[in-house]
Amino acid sequence: MTGTTAKIEEREAEPDLLGDSPGMGALRGLIRRVAATDSTVLIQGESGTGKELVARLLHAWSPRAFRPFIAVNCGAIPGELMESELFGHERGAFTGAQAVRKGRFELAGRGTLFLDEIAEMSQSLQVKILRVLQERCFERVGGTDTIQAGARIVAATHRDLDQQIQLGRFREDLYYRLHVVPIQIPPLRERGNDILMLAEHALRRLEASGLGWVRLGEGVPQALLAYAWPGNVRELQNLMERLVIMHAGGTVTVRDLPGKMQAGFPEPMLLPEPADDDDGLHHLMQIIAEPQEPVLPAQGIDLRMYLERIERSLIEQALFATHHVIAHAAAKLGLRRTTLVEKIRKYGLREDAATSDAR
Numbered sequence: 179m180t181g182t183t184a185k186i187e188e189r190e191a192e193p194d195l196l197g198d199s200p201g202m203g204a205l206r207g208l209i210r211r212v213a214a215t216d217s218t219v220l221i222q223g224e225s226g227t228g229k230e231l232v233a234r235l236l237h238a239w240s241p242r243a244f245r246p247f248i249a250v251n252c253g254a255i256p257g258e259l260m261e262s263e264l265f266g267h268e269r270g271a272f273t274g275a276q277a278v279r280k281g282r283f284e285l286a287g288r289g290t291l292f293l294d295e296i297a298e299m300s301q302s303l304q305v306k307i308l309r310v311l312q313e314r315c316f317e318r319v320g321g322t323d324t325i326q327a328g329a330r331i332v333a334a335t336h337r338d339l340d341q342q343i344q345l346g347r348f349r350e351d352l353y354y355r356l357h358v359v360p361i362q363i364p365p366l367r368e369r370g371n372d373i374l375m376l377a378e379h380a381l382r383r384l385e386a387s388g389l390g391w392v393r394l395g396e397g398v399p400q401a402l403l404a405y406a407w408p409g410n411v412r413e414l415q416n417l418m419e420r421l422v423i424m425h426a427g428g429t430v431t432v433r434d435l436p437g438k439m440q441a442g443f444p445e446p447m448l449l450p451e452p453a454d455d456d457d458g459l460h461h462l463m464q465i466i467a468e469p470q471e472p473v474l475p476a477q478g479i480d481l482r483m484y485l486e487r488i489e490r491s492l493i494e495q496a497l498f499a500t501h502h503v504i505a506h507a508a509a510k511l512g513l514r515r516t517t518l519v520e521k522i523r524k525y526g527l528r529e530d531a532a533t534s535d536a537r
Contacts, residue, residue, distance in 0.1 A: 195228070195235055196379055197372035201364035205232070212359050213239035218311065220356040221334040223363030226412030229334040230294060232361060236332055237290040245289030248282050248329070253298035254526055260303055262319050271320025283316060286329035296356070297335040297342055304349045311355045331356070366407040366414060373402050376411060380418035389419070389484065390426030397432040405439045409498070420491050490525045493518070497527070 195206055212219060213236050221229045230249060237247045255263055262271075266281030282291060293299075299307070310316050314327045333356045342348035366373060377394070385391040394402075407413055421430050432440055492511065500506035508518040 194379075195231060196375055197369055198375070199364075199369040199372045201368060202372060205361070205363065208361060209235050210239055212236060212361070214241070215359075216330055218330070218356055218358045219332045219361060220339075220359070221332065221361045221363065222339075223334075223336065224365050224408075224410055225336045226410035227336075227363040227365060228411050229336075229363060230292065232363060233290070233292040233294075233332045233334060237292075237330075240290070240330070242289050242330060246286055247290050247292065248286040249292040249294060250282050251294045251526060253295035254523065257300050257303075260299070261306065264303075265306070265316050265318055267319035268321040271318070275320070278318075281318065283310065283327050283329060284318075284325055288328040289330070291329040291331055293331065293333045295335055296333040297337040297339060297348055301347075301349065304352050308349065308352045308355060311352075366410040367405075371403070373407070373414065374399055376414055377402060377418055380415045381422065384419060384422045388480070389487070390422045392421050392425050392427070393429045395429040395431045398430055398435065401432050401435055401439045416491055416494055419487060420495070423488060423491070486525075489521070490527075493521055493525065494527065497522075 195202065195209075197203075209232060219233075219236060221232050223229055233249070234247065237243060250263065252260070262275075262279070262281065264281050264283055266279050266284055267275050269275060269278050293307075296307075306316070310327050311331065315324050316327055317324060339348055339353050339357075343350050343353060366376075381392065381394075402414075409416070417436070421434065425434060493507070496507040496510045497504075500510060504518055504522075505515050508515045511518065513521075
């Protein structure tokens with residue numbers, strides 16, 4: 179089990195839920211009220227809005243804060259392995275089960291179990307989760323001993339569960355068991371100046387990590403505020419990281435932003451100075467195609483983490499540019515399709531239709 183699919187953590191520094199917009203103030207107030215209870219919570223919101231962050235705050239602000247927090251991405255674990263991951267297994271329960279293994283419910287103890295992307299769970303597992311919620315107990319795969327389930331359950335999804343129920347993909351009885359306290363996270367486009375606060379916060383964090391720094395030039399804040407942010411906070415953070423990588427130590431202008439963010443801005447703000455000859459245009463194309471050399475910070479850098487950040491950012495850009503068609507994204511990156519699939523799993527990325535190359 180990798181860190182991208184399930185994480186077991188003791189209490190760490192309290193996560194930040196940044197934003198001064200009315201929607202975020204109301205969200206923080208709701209989290210505080212709900213955190214004091216043991217009620218099951220269903221977090222809903224678009225991809226990239228920060229559903230796991232909300233789950234972590236529910237845990238951090240609860241009486242369970244010093245107990246384990248377990249996060250499981252239900253869409254990242256193969257269906258045939260999910261039951262064993264959640265409930266554990268006994269020795270000899272199946273081929274390869276050479277020892278007893280505790281599942282996520284058992285490891286969570288009386289802490290918090292976060293089931294992310296629960297709408298991706300198979301119908302058969304939905305039945306088993308429903309039983310745990312009803313009876314507060316379970317058995318390991320291949321076992322007969324009943325184990326008490328003391329963890330608080332927090333589930334999350336970016337899908338419309340009412341629609342999924344109508345399509346026969348999600349059990350209505352499980353929905354009502356999870357929907358005790360619903361929490362809806364507002365999309366970034368509805369949060370006004372929170373966009374600029376989050377952008378500055380991301381830039382400060384990247385600078386502190388040693389990746390580099392940039393400053394936002396004239397027109398850039400307005401472009402950020404005008405953009406719809408379909409990828410929400412995650413898309414904003416990825417953009418800030420990309421800008422730091424591409425323009426470290428400089429000032430970002432509107433023309434450095436993705437083309438989709440430049441609509442509505444006057445041409446002088448977008449275009450470089452006109453070249454007198456073809457050599458000038460050739461030089462410009464080289465600058466675009468070949469970003470400047472990264473600068474090694476005086477305090478050094480974690481090279482592995484730095485390279486993984488770049489790789490993840492480029493993969494997400496390729497998936498977005500190709501509407502999440504893996505074959506096309508792999509071609510853009512010069513990778514085999516199977517290699518790209520492995521990297522998507524490695525980074526725990528979700529791309530709803532990426533498993534199909536037909537469009």
